[in-house]
Amino acid sequence: MVEVYKINDKLQGGAICVSGVSKTFESQVGSEVEALKDIDLDITPGEFLSIIGPSGCGKSTLLRLIAGLDRPDMGEITLDGEKIVEPHYERGLVFQDPTLFPWLNVYQNVESGLKMRKVNSRNDEVQDYIDLVGLRGFEKSYPHHLSGGMAQRAALARALVNHPKVLMLDEPLGALDAFTRIKMQDEIQRIWETRKTTMILVTHDVEEAVYLSDRIVVMSPRPGRIKDIISIDLKRPRNRSDEDFFRLKTEILEILNFIKND
Amino acid sequence: MKHRFKLFLPVFILIIDLLIDYLLPNTQGFTKPKIYPILLSILIGIYVILSILSIMHNKIYERLLKLSPLLSAVFIIICVWDLVTSKYNLLPLPYFPGPEKVFGDLFSDWSLILISALYSLRLLFVGYIIGTFLGFVSGVLMGWNKKIYYWLNPLLKIIGPIPATAWIPLAMAMFPTSFMASVFIIALAVWFPVTVMTSSGIANVPQSYFEVAKTLGADEKYLVFNVAIPASLPTIFIGLFMGLGMSFLTLIVSEMLGVKAGLGWYINWAQGWAEYSKVYACLLIIAIIFSTLISILFKFRDKILSWQRGLIKW
Numbered sequence: 388m389v390e391v392y393k394i395n396d397k398l399q400g401g402a403i404c405v406s407g408v409s410k411t412f413e414s415q416v417g418s419e420v421e422a423l424k425d426i427d428l429d430i431t432p433g434e435f436l437s438i439i440g441p442s443g444c445g446k447s448t449l450l451r452l453i454a455g456l457d458r459p460d461m462g463e464i465t466l467d468g469e470k471i472v473e474p475h476y477e478r479g480l481v482f483q484d485p486t487l488f489p490w491l492n493v494y495q496n497v498e499s500g501l502k503m504r505k506v507n508s509r510n511d512e513v514q515d516y517i518d519l520v521g522l523r524g525f526e527k528s529y530p531h532h533l534s535g536g537m538a539q540r541a542a543l544a545r546a547l548v549n550h551p552k553v554l555m556l557d558e559p560l561g562a563l564d565a566f567t568r569i570k571m572q573d574e575i576q577r578i579w580e581t582r583k584t585t586m587i588l589v590t591h592d593v594e595e596a597v598y599l600s601d602r603i604v605v606m607s608p609r610p611g612r613i614k615d616i617i618s619i620d621l622k623r624p625r626n627r628s629d630e631d632f633f634r635l636k637t638e639i640l641e642i643l644n645f646i647k648n649d
Numbered sequence: 650m651k652h653r654f655k656l657f658l659p660v661f662i663l664i665i666d667l668l669i670d671y672l673l674p675n676t677q678g679f680t681k682p683k684i685y686p687i688l689l690s691i692l693i694g695i696y697v698i699l700s701i702l703s704i705m706h707n708k709i710y711e712r713l714l715k716l717s718p719l720l721s722a723v724f725i726i727i728c729v730w731d732l733v734t735s736k737y738n739l740l741p742l743p744y745f746p747g748p749e750k751v752f753g754d755l756f757s758d759w760s761l762i763l764i765s766a767l768y769s770l771r772l773l774f775v776g777y778i779i780g781t782f783l784g785f786v787s788g789v790l791m792g793w794n795k796k797i798y799y800w801l802n803p804l805l806k807i808i809g810p811i812p813a814t815a816w817i818p819l820a821m822a823m824f825p826t827s828f829m830a831s832v833f834i835i836a837l838a839v840w841f842p843v844t845v846m847t848s849s850g851i852a853n854v855p856q857s858y859f860e861v862a863k864t865l866g867a868d869e870k871y872l873v874f875n876v877a878i879p880a881s882l883p884t885i886f887i888g889l890f891m892g893l894g895m896s897f898l899t900l901i902v903s904e905m906l907g908v909k910a911g912l913g914w915y916i917n918w919a920q921g922w923a924e925y926s927k928v929y930a931c932l933l934i935i936a937i938i939f940s941t942l943i944s945i946l947f948k949f950r951d952k953i954l955s956w957q958r959g960l961i962k963w
Contacts, residue, residue: 454864455863455864456860456863456864473863474860474863474864474866475864475866476864476865476866478864479864479865480860480861480864482857482860482861484857486855486857486858486860486861488858488876488879488880489880489956489957490879490880490882490954490956491956492956499862499865499875500865500866502871502875503862503865503866503867503868503871503875504865504866529956529958545865546864546865549865549866
């Protein structure tokens with residue numbers, strides 16, 4: 388029996404526990420690269436957590452481990468106490484590249500999430516999610532006719548239609564222009580507030596992280612470690628020109644060594 | 650005014666063709682009834698009717714205008730053909746008959762050509778369907794499963810490059826009827842390109858499609874049938890086109906060598922009687938049938954891959 392969810396159902400659970408996780412890859416030249424070393428991280432249900440750090444700090448690797456696409460060499464990751472061993476629709480993932488299926492139109496792409504779970508899709512259900520991401524009127528469009536922002540909205544709807552307990556976003560707005568990015572940040576916040584899904588956002592953009600997150604995990608590379616975790620206690624919706632906003636942004640840039648303190 | 654001239658140019662040329670044929674004496678000797686002038690008159694009639702229709706329908710007008718230089722060139726070539734053969738006998742007989750002889754034979758021998766065409770189509774259809782089906786299955790298995798790839802790839806590499814027609818002597822001995830032997834050979838010729846393109850298409854599907862599908866809850870069956878196969882359809886179609894080309898070649902050769910029916914057999918038979926005009930007539934029919942089949946496959950592809958519209962052009 389597969390559960391069928393309605394768009395306004397409140398979620399149960401969504402707690403991620405990462406304990407003692409290490410992951411090593413073999414690089415192309417044959418040497419070993421420690422992508423992650425001794426990562427401990429607890430994410431509470433309904434939290435918006437961002438992971439930030441320079442390239443090669445293992446933030447995407449951590450996301451892939453939580454998604455179940457890769458397995459850690461040491462340690463374990465649990466969702467609501469259950470060990471993660473393989474991908475599952477309860478842990479949705481959106482990549483920087485929307486990776487919509489080009490042979491399906493927007494409606495069919497969103498519907499495909501349900502079909503993979505072998506749920507009989509109800510027309511209004513798919514439509515609800517298309518409306519949620521603001522793509523009404525584009526149901527019949529094929530992916531290559533969509534702009535980058537629209538394609539990413541469709542990818543969001545496709546991940547959301549399965550009602551994941553955790554939604555992971557791997558630099559989802561990285562390829563978009565600055566204006567679209569700001570607009571999409573508001574969309575993501577709105578969806579998060581509607582759905583109260585646990586969200587884990589990997590990003591390069593400090594401002595984006597401060598704008599959206601409850602907590603920000605700052606990582607450092609070689610080996611990938613957690614350098615610091617900063618709580619953002621600003622009231623939502625946040626004001627980008629606010630003094631406290633600017634202070635937090637500066638603080639994170641300092642941790643990342645982009646601003647030198649004398 | 651300029652457009653009107655362009656529109657009616659093919660008709661002028663057809664009338665000139667007709668006049669030349671009427672005024673100059675035939676030197677090759679011909680059969681009655683005179684098919685070539687009748688054919689020219691029919692073409693003139695059709696073109697005039699289309700021109701009248703084009704006054705009312707803009708679409709017909711534009712297509713006709715676009716086609717008219719090409720049609721004019723074709724009708725000029727036919728005229729030159731008539732001059733160098735039937736009229737002035739510049740090319741040796743029986744290898745180069747004139748249009749009167751070729752169209753005449755096409756007309757007088759149409760029932761045999763039709764039956765031959767039907768036999769060929771039946772053989773082609775059965776062989777192509779079997780070869781495509783087996784090629785698709787083995788291609789998907791090879792592209793998806795590393796173990797199957799390990800065992801099938803050497804076989805593919807050794808058997809694939811052998812021209813299917815080289816199997817004809819063996820196939821004739823192995824199969825009870827020449828029909829079955831030909832089906833085997835055509836299927837083999839189609840199987841190779843379809844397998845290669847399908848398996849490489851599936852192996853080259855971006856990994857991210859599978860990863861996204863897995864995080865959405867897809868099982869292996871879904872990954873194969875709803876991700877891998879649709880994603881590799883553009884490549885699979887290249888294999889289907891290559892296979893179709895191979896099947897034409899193999900069909901005609903195997904009919905020339907062993908089968909006692911079909912267009913290949915007809916060409917061989919006509920050549921045996923030194924009736925080269927019938928060979929040309931048959932070639933004309935082969936050209937029409939095969940290019941129609943290719944157009945059908947193109948239409949089919951455009952329908953299946955409609956999501957690609959504006960994305961890829963070939």
